Amino acid sequence: MLNIPLWKRIAILGLVALGLLYAMPNLFYSRVETHNDAVVAAERAGFETPEQAAARAMWPSWLPSSLVNLGLDLRGGAHLLGEVHTADVYKSRMTALWPDLRDALAAQRDVIGPVRRVPGPEAELHVEIGNPDQMAKAVEIARTLAAPVASLSGAGSSSLDITASGPTLIVRLSEAEKAATDDRTIQQSLEIVRRRVDEVGTREPTIQRQGKDRILIQVPGIGSAEELKALIGTTAKLTFSPVVGRGTDPNAAPGLGNIVVPSLDEPGVFYTLAEAPVVTGEELTDARPSFDQNGQPAVDFRFNPQGAKRFGAYTAANIGQPFAIVLDNQVISAPTIRDAITTGNGQISGAMDVNESNRLAVLLRAGALPAKITFLEERTIGPELGQDSIDAGKIAAVVATALVVAFIIASYGLFGVFASIAVIVNVILILAVMSAMGATLTLPGIAGIVLTVGTAVDANVIIYERIREELRAGKRVAQAIDDGFNEAMSAIIDANVTTFIAALVMFFLGSGPVKGFAVTLTIGLVTSVFTAIYLTRLLIVLWLDWRKPQTLEL
Amino acid sequence: MAFRLKLVPDNTRINFFRWQGLTFGISAVAMLASVIIILINGFNFGIDFRGGTTIRTESPTAFEVSDYRQAMDELGLGDVSITEVFDPTFGAEKHVAQIRIGTTNETGSVTPEELNRIEAALKTVDPQVSFAAVESVGPKVSGELIKTAVYAVGAATLGILFYIWLRFEWQFALGGVFALVHDVLLTLGIFSLFQIKFDLSTIAALLTILGYSINDTVVVFDRLRENLIKFKTMPLIDVMNLTVNETLSRTIMTAVTTALALTAMLVLGGDVIRGFVFAMLWGVFVGCYSTIYVAKNIVLWLGVKRDWSKPDKTAAAEKSDLAGTPFQDMP
Numbered sequence: 001m002l003n004i005p006l007w008k009r010i011a012i013l014g015l016v017a018l019g020l021l022y023a024m025p026n027l028f029y030s031r032v033e034t035h036n037d038a039v040v041a042a043e044r045a046g047f048e049t050p051e052q053a054a055a056r057a058m059w060p061s062w063l064p065s066s067l068v069n070l071g072l073d074l075r076g077g078a079h080l081l082g083e084v085h086t087a088d089v090y091k092s093r094m095t096a097l098w099p100d101l102r103d104a105l106a107a108q109r110d111v112i113g114p115v116r117r118v119p120g121p122e123a124e125l126h127v128e129i130g131n132p133d134q135m136a137k138a139v140e141i142a143r144t145l146a147a148p149v150a151s152l153s154g155a156g157s158s159s160l161d162i163t164a165s166g167p168t169l170i171v172r173l174s175e176a177e178k179a180a181t182d183d184r185t186i187q188q189s190l191e192i193v194r195r196r197v198d199e200v201g202t203r204e205p206t207i208q209r210q211g212k213d214r215i216l217i218q219v220p221g222i223g224s225a226e227e228l229k230a231l232i233g234t235t236a237k238l239t240f241s242p243v244v245g246r247g248t249d250p251n252a253a254p255g256l257g258n259i260v261v262p263s264l265d266e267p268g269v270f271y272t273l274a275e276a277p278v279v280t281g282e283e284l285t286d287a288r289p290s291f292d293q294n295g296q297p298a299v300d301f302r303f304n305p306q307g308a309k310r311f312g313a314y315t316a317a318n319i320g321q322p323f324a325i326v327l328d329n330q331v332i333s334a335p336t337i338r339d340a341i342t343t344g345n346g347q348i349s350g351a352m353d354v355n356e357s358n359r360l361a362v363l364l365r366a367g368a369l370p371a372k373i374t375f376l377e378e379r380t381i382g383p384e385l386g387q388d389s390i391d392a393g394k395i396a397a398v399v400a401t402a403l404v405v406a407f408i409i410a411s412y413g414l415f416g417v418f419a420s421i422a423v424i425v426n427v428i429l430i431l432a433v434m435s436a437m438g439a440t441l442t443l444p445g446i447a448g449i450v451l452t453v454g455t456a457v458d459a460n461v462i463i464y465e466r467i468r469e470e471l472r473a474g475k476r477v478a479q480a481i482d483d484g485f486n487e488a489m490s491a492i493i494d495a496n497v498t499t500f501i502a503a504l505v506m507f508f509l510g511s512g513p514v515k516g517f518a519v520t521l522t523i524g525l526v527t528s529v530f531t532a533i534y535l536t537r538l539l540i541v542l543w544l545d546w547r548k549p550q551t552l553e554l
Numbered sequence: 555m556a557f558r559l560k561l562v563p564d565n566t567r568i569n570f571f572r573w574q575g576l577t578f579g580i581s582a583v584a585m586l587a588s589v590i591i592i593l594i595n596g597f598n599f600g601i602d603f604r605g606g607t608t609i610r611t612e613s614p615t616a617f618e619v620s621d622y623r624q625a626m627d628e629l630g631l632g633d634v635s636i637t638e639v640f641d642p643t644f645g646a647e648k649h650v651a652q653i654r655i656g657t658t659n660e661t662g663s664v665t666p667e668e669l670n671r672i673e674a675a676l677k678t679v680d681p682q683v684s685f686a687a688v689e690s691v692g693p694k695v696s697g698e699l700i701k702t703a704v705y706a707v708g709a710a711t712l713g714i715l716f717y718i719w720l721r722f723e724w725q726f727a728l729g730g731v732f733a734l735v736h737d738v739l740l741t742l743g744i745f746s747l748f749q750i751k752f753d754l755s756t757i758a759a760l761l762t763i764l765g766y767s768i769n770d771t772v773v774v775f776d777r778l779r780e781n782l783i784k785f786k787t788m789p790l791i792d793v794m795n796l797t798v799n800e801t802l803s804r805t806i807m808t809a810v811t812t813a814l815a816l817t818a819m820l821v822l823g824g825d826v827i828r829g830f831v832f833a834m835l836w837g838v839f840v841g842c843y844s845t846i847y848v849a850k851n852i853v854l855w856l857g858v859k860r861d862w863s864k865p866d867k868t869a870a871a872e873k874s875d876l877a878g879t880p881f882q883d884m885p
Contacts, residue, residue: 073826081695225688226666379689385610385826392643392824400818404811410559411807443827444755450819451762451834454812455769458804461811462773465804472564491776494721495769501713502765506758509706514758521762553558 002482004541012534016425022064022432032067035059066435069204070220071442071516074390076383077220078228081376084189084213086182088371090123090173093181095275097145098125098257101171104141105129112138117256118168125171132167139164142171149176182213188370190215193232195366215373225378235328235372236363238281240311243322243334245272264330265350271331273324278314280368283307287364289357290347297357298349301364308344316340327360393446400450401427408457412464415554418539419460422531426456429527430520439523442516452524458495459532463488468554477552478544485537492533496525561810562803570798570846571791571854577847581736588743595746600753601654603700605693609653609669610639611676613683616649621679629675631655631668641825650686650825703757707738710761714768722775723859729852730771733844737767740840741833755830763837770808770845774801778850786860794850802846809842 004012025032038055042048048056059065072079098117105115105127113130115138120126129138139162146160159177163170173181186209197205197219206218222228244258247270254260254272263269285304292298303311314323315337324334325348332350352360404423409416430449434441467484475483503525506518570577601608611622622636633656644650653672669688676683691699711734719727738760745752778797785793816835823831 083694225690226669229666376692376695377690380685380687382684382686384612385686388643389824389826392822393827396819396822396824399822400815403814403818407559407811407814411561413558444758444830447819447823447827447831447834448762450815450823451812454815455766455808457811458769458808461804461807465801465807468564468803469800487780491773494772494776497717498714498768498772499765501717502710502761502768505706505710505713506761509702509709510754510758514754517755517758517762521765 002478002541002544004538009538012538015530016429016535019425019429019432022066022436023428025059025063025065026068026431026435028059029067032059032065036065036067064435066438068431068434069438069440070386070390071440071445072218072220072379072381072386073443074386074393074441074446075220076381076386077218078222078225079377079379079381080217080225080228080232081210081378082215082217082232082373083376084186084215084369085372085374086185086213087123089181089185090178093173094123094125094171097171099276100145101125101127101142104145105138108137108141112141119256120170123172127169127171128167129169135164135167135169138169142169149174149180185370186213186215189373192367192369193217193373196231196362197228199362199366214376221383223380225380229375229378231359231362233373233375234363235369236281236360236366237328237368238284238364239277239326240279241273241275241277241324241326242314242318243271243273243324246270246322246334247272261324261326261329261331263334264327264332271324271334273326273331277326278323279303279307279311281364282367283310284364287361289354289361292347292349296349297352297354298347299357299361299364300345300347303344303346305344308342311344312340312342316342389443389446393443397427397446397450397453401453404453404457408460412554414543415464415467415540418536418543419457419464419532421539422460422536423453423456425535426524426528426531427453429531430524433523433527434520437523439519440516441520444514444517445520448517448520448524452521452528455499456524456528456532459488459492459528460536462491462495463532463536464554467552471552471554477549480552481540481544485533489533492529496529500525560803561806566799566802568795568799568802570795571851574847574851578851581844581848584743585736585739588739588746591743592746595749597742597746597752598749600751601689601691601696602753603696603703605656605691605696606633607655607688607690609655609672609685610687611651611653611683612686613649613651613680614647615680615682617651617680617683619651622651622653622676625675625679626653626672629668629671631672639825641828643822643824699754703754706757707760707764710764711735714764718768718772718775722779725853725856725858726775728856729849730768730775732852733771733841733849734764734767736844736848737763737837737840741837744836745833750829750832753829755827756833759830759833759837762834763841766812766834766837767841767844770805770841771849773804774798774845774850775853777801778853782858782860790854790858790860794854798846798850805842805845809838812838 034055035058038048038052042052042056102115102117105112109115111131112134115127115129118126118128127138129135142160142162143158146158146162149157149159157176158174161172161174190207190209193215194205194207197207197217204220206216208216210216217228217232219228244255248268250260250262250270252260252270252272257275258272259275260270260272263271283304283306285302287299287301290298290300319337319339322334322336325332327348332348348360401424405420408419408423412419427449430452433439463484466488467480470480470483470487471477473480500522503518503521506514507522510518597603617638619636619638623634626634626636635654637652639650639652641650669685673683673685711731714734715727715731718730741760741763744750745756750756774797777800778794781793781797781800785796788796813835816831816838820828820831820835
């Protein structure tokens with residue numbers, strides 16, 4: 001055990017050196033951060049401004065430049081946990097299905113009789129048919145509209161659930177299709193939230209799915225969760241819908257297939273619109289803030305070819321009729337069609353200021369959320385509070401290390417010095433591993449590092465106490481040290497595995513800061529075993545080789 | 555002769571079972587007291603577990619909590635509590651308050667309008683006040699967080715129980731886990747007694763205590779197993795005493811280094827993290843106590859297999875699984 005081969009010595013010292021190298025950028029945190037930001041910005045833009053070049057030059061590119069990611073509680077920023085109302089999508093799927101189903105059924109009118117839609121639950125389509133005895137035929141027709149479910153778990157099943165109840169044909173999404181739809185809804189929502197957050201250009205946002213229908217959004221550096229909510233919480237669902245009527249009664253019966261929508265800037269005015277829109281915001285290719293002919297803020301947009309074609313055909317057929325621009329269930333404006341609009345360009349104007357037109361353009365560009373998001377948890381941490389926490393944590397960590405080092409040297413003398421070196425290297429290694437992994441350091445994480453400073457010594461203490469015993473039993477120095485290390489091994493392994501179990505549980509069940517703590521604790525466990533067993537042993541062996549002591553005072 | 559700080563002298567011969575009725579009794583009484591205190595006092599749950607909103611305000615000028623309360627009362631936000639936060643790391647220019655508002659609506663968050671109203675109201679009594687942090691948790695999430703927290707502590711305990719059972723004997727596993735329950739209960743008890751804020755990070759602290767406490771216990775068990783093999787005829791109680799004496803120095807040393815580090819964090823780490831660090835520090839203390847006075851008493855009462863040199867069939871199977879355990883070298 002005391003004969004450590006040369007390659008092993010080099011490997012151990014090499015690892016320590018590598019750790020030092022990777023932990024070092026954290027000493028120059030803001031400098032390296034400026035450098036990294038400049039590199040990313042230049043890469044994105046494809047060229048480099050002189051300021052970016054200067055910022056990049058602040059840190060040599062051949063040195064590692066990964067930093068420990070600071071958690072929101074240390075850096076300040078906003079944290080949101082949103083729940084996506086996946087069931088919203090069922091309804092719009094049914095609404096979109098109705099015209100197709102109606103046409104398909106109408107084609108067989110002489111067999112199944114006249115059909116009409118009757119009210120039913122939102123996520124279902126209820127259709128009454130004229131000849132209930134021909135229901136089997138109607139079901140068969142409806143089946144032709146179903147498609148196989150495109151997901152792994154639901155493969156082979158049909159997308160629609162079609163049943164009959166008396167004269168009513170009931171169509172709804174099948175369970176497999178619902179599951180597949182939910183999944184798609186979340187993926188889309190994630191993508192759109194990411195685009196919206198990226199559009200405002202904040203650094204390193206975390207946007208991830210959590211559980212079945214939740215989205216976790218963390219944006220460092222943003223002023224408040226409210227700001228973020230305004231950006232993400234808006235569905236930004238834009239439609240261009242035919243206008244059926246205009247009135248002042250919000251409870252007017254709109255007629256089947258129609259909806260009543262309030263006006264945005266005319267209080268008390270309500271429009272009755274066809275529920276199926278002509279074109280939706282999904283068919284926009286671009287949207288940017290502008291001004292209308294009166295100098296009021298507006299948003300210019302352009303349709304994609306399909307959208308432009310559909311819009312052109314509709315406007316050509318309905319000259320002189322009004323149509324409505326609807327955003328999130330509010331009529332922004334309802335102009336009258338003067339000419340067929342075939343260019344695919346248009347403008348939205350209405351009561352908005354410059355900021356709102358900017359935001360609307362961002363939202364339209366990023367696309368509408370497929371479903372509504374409500375927020376279950378929101379946290380804003382001011383940057384000063386984060387800085388205070390970092391400062392306090394730093395001082396506490398330094399003092400803690402100093403205390404432990406002083407105590408351990410007083411207790412074990414020279415061997416205490418070895419253990420102290422191991423403890424300090426351990427902290428450096430934790431930082432290095434966290435930087436390389438891009439792990440996030442939170443305030444509890446700092447406490448975790450401080451705790452590790454205390455417990456990392458434990459392995460050394462177990463070993464040293466064992467060596468003391470072996471010495472007392474009258475063994476020679478080298479033998480005592482060798483036995484001490486060997487005998488202490490199983491206790492060290494057991495002790496660390498149990499802590500590891502606790503850390504693992506925290507990682508999988510915890511969230512946010514707790515998870516950060518678990519990561520720090522786990523990394524600390526691994527590095528502390530390395531420093532306590534390998535590094536300390538190497539230091540002791542080097543000392544033994546050098547001094548060849550006959551007696552040892554421990 | 556170099557100077558050595560020795561908290562525990564060499565070759566101690568303390569009889570740790572001399573007052574075992576008393577020491578174990580203290581533990582039992584403390585556990586019972588904890589349960590009673592928890593039942594009576596409950597916990598001072600943070601918003602993580604009961605939903606609602608907290609606002610941390612900072613102001614360069616001193617303020618009166620009663621002024622804040624008056625300003626907030628006029629807003630009619632329902633259940634509002636305001637506490638001033640004191641910390642030695644704050645200078646004279648920093649006055650911090652924590653405002654907690656109960657759940658007002660389904661999602662639990664205060665609306666931006668409400669926040670503006672609160673800020674405006676506070677500004678009338680303290681013009682320089684600013685919000686350092688605003689956190690809001692809905693009742694749906696808080697319910698789930700409680701569930702997850704309970705699962706986490708349960709899962710960690712079971713995992714540790716299983717590992718010790720695998721490595722040692724079931725008596726050890728029971729003894730170790732009983733010590734864990736002891737530590738967790740006593741920690742919960744002190745949180746209830748002093749009404750320290752109980753939130754997600756407290757759970758992290760509890761899990762860390764679990765890990766630390768069992769770590770301590772396992773080192774003693776490891777030595778106990780070794781001694782059981784060495785001294786086959788010595789009465790169990792004497793083997794245990796010998797073991798605890800042999801490992802006493804290590805137990806104390808590690809407790810002291812950990813406590814030193816944590817104390818530094820407790821004093822200097824700022825008020826945000828204080829509850830968390832306090833839980834861990836207390837856990838180190840009770841963990842140390844339970845290692846010496848609780849875990850092995852359970853093993854003593856349950857009795858343990860004495861003849862480790864001729865393993866029975868199950869032990870033989872275990873041995874092949876666990877190559878590298880100390881008893882593999884035995885003839």
